[in-house]
Amino acid sequence: MRSWGVLGGLAAALAAGVYVLWGPIAQRKRRRRGLVPGLLNLGNTCFMNSLLQGLSSCPSFIKWLEEFTAQYKTEQNQSAEHQYLSLTLLHLLRALSCQEVPEDDVLDASCLLEVLRIYRWQISSFEEQDAHELFHVLTSSLEDERDRQPRVTHLFDVHSLEPEITQKQITCRTRGSLPPMSNRWKSQHPFHGRLTSNMVCKHCEHQSPVRYDTFDSLSLSIPAAVWGRPLTLDHCLHHFISSESVKDVVCDNCTKIQAEGTLNGQSIENQRTTFVKQLKLGKLPQCLCIHLQRLSWSNQGTPLKRHEHVQFNEFLIMDIYKYHIPVHKPSQNDLNQKNSEETKPGTKDGIAVKPSDAEQTHGTKSLIMNGACSTSFLMSSGTFPLAAFPECSSPVYLYRLMAVVVHHGDMHSGHFVTYRRSPPSSKSPLSVSNQWLWISDDTVRKASLQEVLSSSAYLLFYERVHSKVQHQRLELRAEE
Numbered sequence: 312m313r314s315w316g317v318l319g320g321l322a323a324a325l326a327a328g329v330y331v332l333w334g335p336i337a338q339r340k341r342r343r344r345g346l347v348p349g350l351l352n353l354g355n356t357c358f359m360n361s362l363l364q365g366l367s368s369c370p371s372f373i374k375w376l377e378e379f380t381a382q383y384k385t386e387q388n389q390s391a392e393h394q395y396l397s398l399t400l401l402h403l404l405r406a407l408s409c410q411e412v413p414e415d416d417v418l419d420a421s422c423l424l425e426v427l428r429i430y431r432w433q434i435s436s437f438e439e440q441d442a443h444e445l446f447h448v449l450t451s452s453l454e455d456e457r458d459r460q461p462r463v464t465h466l467f468d469v470h471s472l473e474p475e476i477t478q479k480q481i482t483c484r485t486r487g488s489l490p491p492m493s494n495r496w497k498s499q500h501p502f503h504g505r506l507t508s509n510m511v512c513k514h515c516e517h518q519s520p521v522r523y524d525t526f527d528s529l530s531l532s533i534p535a536a537v538w539g540r541p542l543t544l545d546h547c548l549h550h551f552i553s554s555e556s557v558k559d560v561v562c563d564n565c566t567k568i569q570a571e572g573t574l575n576g577q578s579i580e581n582q583r584t585t586f587v588k589q590l591k592l593g594k595l596p597q598c599l600c601i602h603l604q605r606l607s608w609s610n611q612g613t614p615l616k617r618h619e620h621v622q623f624n625e626f627l628i629m630d631i632y633k634y635h636i637p638v639h640k641p642s643q644n645d646l647n648q649k650n651s652e653e654t655k656p657g658t659k660d661g662i663a664v665k666p667s668d669a670e671q672t673h674g675t676k677s678l679i680m681n682g683a684c685s686t687s688f689l690m691s692s693g694t695f696p697l698a699a700f701p702e703c704s705s706p707v708y709l710y711r712l713m714a715v716v717v718h719h720g721d722m723h724s725g726h727f728v729t730y731r732r733s734p735p736s737s738k739s740p741l742s743v744s745n746q747w748l749w750i751s752d753d754t755v756r757k758a759s760l761q762e763v764l765s766s767s768a769y770l771l772f773y774e775r776v777h778s779k780v781q782h783q784r785l786e787l788r789a790e791e
Contacts, residue, residue, distance in 0.1 A: 345733055345746060347407055349417045349753035354437035356420070357752055361727035362442045362449075363420060364750050365714035365772050366400075367407035368731040371501045371597045376401040379457070379498070396452050399426045409734045417753040430455065442716055442727050443528070443602045443770060450527045453500055502527045505594035507634040510557070514584040517564035521634075523593055528600035528770075533617055544623040544771075547603065552632055554589040562586070591634035595708050599629075601771040606722065614722040620767050625760065627773050629708040709776045711743065715763055716770035726751070730763045 347367075350360035366372055380397045399422050405411045406418055424434055430452045434440060508522040531547040565582035573579060605617045714731040733746040749758040 345757070346755045347409060347731075347734065347748060347750070348415070349750060349755050350407075351417050351419045352752040353419075353421055353424075354435075355439050356424075356436050357727040358440045358442040358445060359420060359423065359434075360752050361716045361729040361750070362445055362770075363403055363423075364407060364729040364731050365716050365770060366449075367404040368714040369501070369598045369772055369774055370408075371774055373401070373404050373408060373410070375498070375501050376404065379453075394426070394429065396423075396426050396430060396449070396456055399423055400449065400453075427452065439724060442718075443530075446600065446770070447527060450500060450502060457498075500527075501597035502600055504592065504596040504599075507591050507593035508588065509591065509634070510560075510586045510588045512560075512562045512565060512584050512586055513556075515562065515564050515568065517562060519586070521593075528602050530602040530604055532604045533619060533621060536619055542619055542621045544601070544621055544627070547621060548632055552590050552592075554587050557586045557588050559583050560586045592629065592632050593634045595629055595633060595775070597775050599627075599710055599771075599773040599775070601773070603768055603771070605718070605769060616720075616722045618767060620765075623712070623764065623768060623771060625712045625764070626776075627710040627712070628706045629710060630706050633708060710773035711776050712763075712771065713774050714770075714772040715766055715768050716772075717766045718769045727769075730758060730766060733757075 347364075350356075350363060352360065376397055380395070380401055383395060383398060402411070403418070403420055403423060421436070424436060427434055427448065432448055432452065434445070434448075504526050506524045506526055508524065510519040511517070512519075529548075529551065531544075531551050533542065534546055534550045536542055560583060561581045562584045565584055566579060569582055570579045603621055607615045607617050609615050714729060717728050717730070719726050719728065728749065728751040731748055731750065733744045733748050735742040735744045745760075747758045747760055747763050749756050749762070
């Protein structure tokens, strides 16, 4: 019995020494090089964990949070992080993007739910929620935080102090240009964009004033599948901006034309015609969040989930979905004069000119697929061989895929996982890692690009790609 007691004491001492040196066995699991921290599931918080991993792969969003929260650095209160959503979110995203060294390899994001309660959002960690709805909760709460800040007029904001003074008078007073003003309170987050709604009368072709609406994400419905034809992201985008006819709309221009052809004193009824309505993107954001609507309803009124695979690419060209101010329609005399001129196609008065936007769009339409050039020309390394295609060699709105959120299950229960890029090893703003990761709460492993593109996406996170020249211009603009 004494020998058993001695052995038991030695075992207990050995176990205590192991605990002191290496800690609990559950915490000895170290993540491999190139991976990111996982997130603890607090019950049913996979929706939050997957969204945070997706947002942490967007460098522009993290940079915006850093600039926005710079105002709080002057505060001496240590509990400020637990009062502001922007600080809490920045701390989590920096840790998930390996910009901060976390104490543990599995992080606890319960602080995000706590700070959202201050913003009057009651989100339970034990009820299944939607990742897209949480995305809108975060963006709207950030806007509320920005709007709650005191609007102190800048000393050099002469337009606000003396609105009636003209810019010419300001220049004479200051004897030079005004110092730059911080636009922190009015700056929008990088997911902020604008939609345009355009309506044109089919009878007189009169265009109503363009209406602008804001958006944080593009929620795209999935069109009906055609047998033998794969569904693509390009199909969803075209369906989103496709025109529709709106009947029985009062046209002021038709009414005016009708009134000009009648005798004086006669009353004219408002002329009602059919208008063509079309949506386009008036302002494309730096970070583009695309939500694929997978909720449908049966004939009995029960919710169903659509499991179709929507093809998407690593690169996305959005130029053809961008709204452009319409060119003034030439008169008949202008057309007759143009026809009488003996000019060759592609020339003007014998001088070569650049093709119009419409001609360029028509020329690249055959190359557009899923919102980007054909998949056969997209390299697995993430390179974009623009030199091989003169027609699409200079897209203005080119986006790179950063993360994909996938939902497994049905409408009643399921699980969210995330595919995301690994943080780049270089700190250069133009560097992007080609290594993909698959993350399910606290489980992280490497994945291939082919696995990412084969997933049934629910949320797609793209970030706009700027050329070196555009990036230098943005840096100069930021310094100003």
